[in-house]
Amino acid sequence: MDTPLRLEVIVASTRPERFAPVVADWFLGALASRPEFDTGVLDLRELPLPVELTETPQVDAFRTRLAAADAFAVITSEYNHGYPASLKTALDSAKHEWRAKPIGFVSYGGLSGGLRAVEQLRQVVAELHMVSVRESVSFAQAKRRFEASGATTDGAAIDACERMLNQLAWWGRTLRTARAVDPYPG
Template identity: 80%
Template sequence: MTTPLRLEVIVASVRPERFAPVVAEWFLRTVRADSAFDTGVIDLIDTPLPVDLTESPQVEAFRARLAAADAFVAITSEYNHGYPASLKTAFDTAKHEWRAKPIGFVSYGGLSGGLRAVEQLRQVVAEIHMVSVRETVSFHQAKRAFDAAGETRDGAAVDASARMLRQLAWWASTLRTARAADPYPG
C-alpha cells in the first residue's frame, strides 16, 4: 500500500465534563504510531450537526470529510445502556458517504465498558452499508483505567487496539480498491 488510509476518528460524547478526551487522546497516540493511517479527528462537540437533519455549510463540510475517508473509528461512551444521540445524528446526517467503508469502536463506561452501546451501533452501521470490524476496544470502569498522564495499563485494551487496527487496515484497503474498481451499488 503506497497511500496511507484516511482514518477519521469520531469522538461521540458531547456532555459537559466528558471523559471522552482522555480515551480519545490515548487512542490517537496509538493509531498515529501506525504508518498505515493518515488520521483525523471529528469531535462531535465541535461539529455543529442539526438534529433536524437540515442542510447547512457545516453539514456539507462534514459529508465531504466522510466521503474522503477510507475508514472510521467511533469513540463512544455508554449512556443508559445506549450510545450518545450525537453519534446517531452524525450517522443520520450523511448517507452515501458511509457506504462500503469499515468502522471500529472504542468504548468506555462503567461495568459494561460501553459494550452495550457498541452492540446497538453494529446494527445501525450495518443498515447504512458499513462494515463493522470484529475487534472492539473497551474500557470497563474507565476512569480507573487511566493514570493522570492519560496512559493505561489495561493490557486487554492495548492488545485489542492493535488487532482492531490490523482488521481496519485490511478492510479499508480492500474496500478502497473495490470502490475504485466498481462503485458500491447502494
C-alpha cells in the same frame, strides 16, 4: 506502500464533563505509530450538526470529510445502555458517504465498558452499508483504567486496539480497492 488510508476518528460524547478526550488521546497515541493511517478527528462537540437533519454548510463540510475517508473509528461512551444522541445525529446526517467503508469502536463506561452501545451501533452501521470490524476496544470503569498522564496499562485494551487497527487497515485497503474497481451499488 499504498497511499495511507484516511481514518476519521469520531469522538461521540458532547457532555461538558465528558471523559472522551482521555480515551481519544490514548487512541490517537496508538495511531501515531501506524503509518498506514492518515488520521483526522471529528469531535461532535465541535461540529454543530442539526438534530433536525437539515442541510447546512456544516453538514456539507461533514459529508465532504466522510466521503474522503477510507475508514472510521468511533470513540463512544455508554449512556443509559445506549450510545449518545450526538452520534445518532452524525450517522443520520449522511448516507452514501458511509457506504462500503469499515468502522471500528472504542467504548468506555461503567461495568459494561460501553459494549451495549457498541452492539446497538453495529446494527445501525449495517443499515448504512458499512463494515463493522469484529474487534473492538472497551474500557470498563474507564476512569480507573487511565493514569493521570492519560496512559493505560490495560493489557486487554492495548491488545484489542492493535487487532482492531489491523482489521481496519485490511478492510480499509480492500474496500478502497473494491470501490475504485467496481463502485458500490448502494
